[in-house]
Amino acid sequence: GAGVSQTPSNKVTEKGKYVELRCDPISGHTALYWYRQSLGQGPEFLIYFQGTGAADDSGLPNDRFFAVRPEGSVSTLKIQRTERGDSAVYLCASSRQKAGGLADTQYFGPGTRLTVL
Amino acid sequence: DAKTTQPPSMDCAEGRAANLPCNHSTISGNEYVYWYRQIHSQGPQYIIHGLKNNETNEMASLIITEDRKSSTLILPHATLRDTAVYYCIVRVLYTDKLIFGTGTRLQVFP
Numbered sequence: 001g002a003g004v005s006q007t008p009s010n011k012v013t014e015k016g017k018y019v020e021l022r023c024d025p026i027s028g029h030t031a032l033y034w035y036r037q038s039l040g041q042g043p044e045f046l047i048y049f050q051g052t053g054a055a056d057d058s059g060l061p062n063d064r065f066f067a068v069r070p071e072g073s074v075s076t077l078k079i080q081r082t083e084r085g086d087s088a089v090y091l092c093a094s095s096r097q098k099a100g101g102l103a104d105t106q107y108f109g110p111g112t113r114l115t116v117l
Numbered sequence: 118d119a120k121t122t123q124p125p126s127m128d129c130a131e132g133r134a135a136n137l138p139c140n141h142s143t144i145s146g147n148e149y150v151y152w153y154r155q156i157h158s159q160g161p162q163y164i165i166h167g168l169k170n171n172e173t174n175e176m177a178s179l180i181i182t183e184d185r186k187s188s189t190l191i192l193p194h195a196t197l198r199d200t201a202v203y204y205c206i207v208r209v210l211y212t213d214k215l216i217f218g219t220g221t222r223l224q225v226f227p
Contacts (some may be wrong), residue, residue: 004160031213033213033214033215035215040219041219042202042204042217042218042219042220043161043215043217044217045214045215045216048213048214050213055213056213056214059214091160091161093160093161105151105163105166106163106215107163108160108161108162109160110158110159110160111159111160
């Protein structure tokens with residue numbers, strides 16, 4: 001079946017602008033995760049949704065970053081007043097939730113490469 | 118912080134077995150070992166995971182030492198397409214975030 005999809009694949013913006021990054025999880029996956037990957041580093045956790053609610057947003061670096069998942073499926077990561085340091089690949093992953101609350105394997109999308117000039 | 122230690126890079130000849138080590142000396146009893154890989158410009162791809170028994174699937178085998186302080190991912194017949202960064206992750210099954218380190222860059226050569 002279809003995997004996790006992310007749009008756009010590339011986004012170039014100017015410092016101070018607002019951007020939105022979209023993630024479409026695998027159908028039926030209730031859990032959704034956002035990660036950020038800087039050059040030469042492993043992915044870094046940002047936020048995790050279970051259904052519509054953010055269950056863990058401890059990885060969001062500051063209040064310029066915000067994410068929503070209003071209907072429990074598609075999620076949007078929003079970055080206000082972008083800075084050059086926000087340049088990175090933003091990855092989305094989704095997983096099923098097993099019985100008993102156990103988290104299942106996370107499957108990743110291809111990512112959105114954000115460049116802030 | 119990542120709870121695993123991996124060599125930064127390894128080479129392997131095509132057709133040979135690639136053995137990627139990982140140290141996780143502080144692993145707890147309820148923590149699983151997960152392996153992902155990331156081919157250039159793609160998202161991480163799940164490979165395999167295990168708790169204490171050795172595991173095998175169509176992609177790889179995972180060997181976990183009896184004391185669970187280290188493990189080895191084995192790609193039995195490496196191909197050029199296996200060139201990637203391989204991440205070893207220790208994950209508590211009830212938690213939901215993956216904490217990646219910097220991984221091992223595996224280069225498979227002809």
